[in-house]
Amino acid sequence: MKKFLLFTFTVFLFAGCNSIFQYVFLPPEREEYTIVPDLELTTRLEDSSYFVSKDGKMVGYNAKSWKIEVRYMSDFQLNTYEFPDESRAFDNSGNPYTFANWIDPAVGYTPRRFSVFKVTIYNYTNSKINYDPEASLLLTDRGDKLNAYAREKKNAKFYSMEEYFQKRKGTSGLDDEVFETRMGIVRRTMLTYGKPIYKGDTRDGLIVFDPIMDNIEKLKITIDNFVVGYDENNDPADFVDLEFYFKQVVVPKEERIVVDDDKIAKVDSSVTQLSVALIKYTTAPGISNFDVPWNPKPRSLPNLMQIAAKNLKLRQKIVEGSFGDESVNDSHVAFIFGSGTTPEFSSSIVSRCAEYVSDGGIVFIDNVYFAGEYPFLTLMETFLGDVAKKLSGKTEIKRINLDHPLFTSFKELTSLPAGMDDFNNSLMKSDEIKGLFLDGKLVIILSGKGYPVLWSDEGSSYDNATQLDFGVNLISYAIKNRKK
Numbered sequence: 001m002k003k004f005l006l007f008t009f010t011v012f013l014f015a016g017c018n019s020i021f022q023y024v025f026l027p028p029e030r031e032e033y034t035i036v037p038d039l040e041l042t043t044r045l046e047d048s049s050y051f052v053s054k055d056g057k058m059v060g061y062n063a064k065s066w067k068i069e070v071r072y073m074s075d076f077q078l079n080t081y082e083f084p085d086e087s088r089a090f091d092n093s094g095n096p097y098t099f100a101n102w103i104d105p106a107v108g109y110t111p112r113r114f115s116v117f118k119v120t121i122y123n124y125t126n127s128k129i130n131y132d133p134e135a136s137l138l139l140t141d142r143g144d145k146l147n148a149y150a151r152e153k154k155n156a157k158f159y160s161m162e163e164y165f166q167k168r169k170g171t172s173g174l175d176d177e178v179f180e181t182r183m184g185i186v187r188r189t190m191l192t193y194g195k196p197i198y199k200g201d202t203r204d205g206l207i208v209f210d211p212i213m214d215n216i217e218k219l220k221i222t223i224d225n226f227v228v229g230y231d232e233n234n235d236p237a238d239f240v241d242l243e244f245y246f247k248q249v250v251v252p253k254e255e256r257i258v259v260d261d262d263k264i265a266k267v268d269s270s271v272t273q274l275s276v277a278l279i280k281y282t283t284a285p286g287i288s289n290f291d292v293p294w295n296p297k298p299r300s301l302p303n304l305m306q307i308a309a310k311n312l313k314l315r316q317k318i319v320e321g322s323f324g325d326e327s328v329n330d331s332h333v334a335f336i337f338g339s340g341t342t343p344e345f346s347s348s349i350v351s352r353c354a355e356y357v358s359d360g361g362i363v364f365i366d367n368v369y370f371a372g373e374y375p376f377l378t379l380m381e382t383f384l385g386d387v388a389k390k391l392s393g394k395t396e397i398k399r400i401n402l403d404h405p406l407f408t409s410f411k412e413l414t415s416l417p418a419g420m421d422d423f424n425n426s427l428m429k430s431d432e433i434k435g436l437f438l439d440g441k442l443v444i445i446l447s448g449k450g451y452p453v454l455w456s457d458e459g460s461s462y463d464n465a466t467q468l469d470f471g472v473n474l475i476s477y478a479i480k481n482r483k484k
Helices: 002-014 018-025 039-044 075-082 161-167 173-189 300-312 347-358 376-390 451-455 465-483
Strands: 033-037 050-052 058-062 066-073 115-123 136-140 145-147 202-209 218-230 236-250 272-279 314-321 333-338 362-367 395-399 434-438 441-446
Touching: 033 066, 039 050, 039 236, 058 236, 066 075, 066 218, 066 236, 161 173, 272 300, 272 465, 300 314, 300 451, 300 465, 333 376, 333 465, 347 362, 347 376, 347 434, 362 376, 362 465, 376 395, 376 434, 376 441, 441 465, 451 465
Parallel strands: 272 314, 272 333, 333 362, 362 441
Antiparallel strands: 033 236, 050 058, 058 066, 066 115, 115 202, 136 145, 136 218, 218 236, 395 434, 434 441
16 A cells, blocks of 8 residues: 555656645745736826726826826836846846845745836927926835835935945945946936926836835825926926826736746745734824824834844744734734824733733834924833733833843844934933833833834934844844743
8 A cells, every 4th residue: 555655656746747746845826916007096086187008007197298107117027128137147136126036045936126117208298397206105005105216325315226235235346246237227227307308308217116015905106296397497387296096916827927946946944934013003182293103114114124034034024903913913023113193002902912922922112203292201111011010920111231132132232222312412312221021031122212213224324234233133032032
């Protein structure tokens, strides 16, 4: 009987039953996503100037005297048709917009580097028009609010491709060559605010945003102050605001690219599986300083987790929810960000937070709003006290000393990393971060330093390496704590 089973298995294996082999030995196939115009939401604008192309892949606005078209550029399009020669050298590829043919061994597939759109502008009869790509925003149904990248660091309003690659550049001659290749393509293909588009002319190019996550369904690109006229002094005088709706959809299997199994990087079984949670909360009545109070810095966690995954060999996932949600309960770290409003933490939320840390989870709380009289630390210290009352065991709220693993688990830090309060002389300085300890173990960290702002790279004039090291220390500590 055993010989028969062995023979049968051998026949299946060598007879080319690839589908059976893949089903048994390889993980389930990953869904691939693309971004297409949302015809339904575009129609709801009730403006006949908006249109979607017949193939359903481009959305535009036709003002008769001028027209603008916006089309998503997939990684496949960028790698295969736009920059094929620069997309073959794995992590040394010159394509600046994708990770080319490099496959992340931590996850077994190629992640997105950016979200890239092609914009084409036609000027039919206006004397001249103009467009500033940095006046574009990419908004998502998750609450992300992503600014467009500039080309060069100098005079960039938010972020620049030059700075992005400078931070990731090594010191070798090859690193210099790859950097120059990427920036050469950026300068040649990205749109920038410059000379007007004169009557009869056309201009096209790329606009670039941070990558979006797979769980995003709805997106919108807004363009403020699109210039449609100039005054007698040659200054922009007439403007229109535009909005283009998109949705993220699964790519049909028949349209996916078939890759030889031998060329797929297998998932490294030694990679640590890690999930972090961004806690949603309601707020007391008042003026919100951010579109989504519980997610005031959408770039913050993705940036931090990208660095942590690289340094700690992680396969990471970011979830959003409340204490008690299954996805949050399964996470290693839960983040709570203050944004100038007063979070409403009911007794049930406090109890579920206590259960979360009792089960080994770590909570990190920090502030991102530093204008006005915002009693962030007072509010959160009250929250820590309420959680402590729900815990079984000895609890203590106190300063976290520099010899704690929080400051040494990945990279040893000899001092408290500078925060936003250190960079702004008008703010009251905080020389400590506090923690709630349960039976001697740190379970909740309370910081008023504003590290999430620096993790997000929005303070582009600041060196945020130490703050990111602290964040990686936090993740490393949480992994070790969760195992115990």
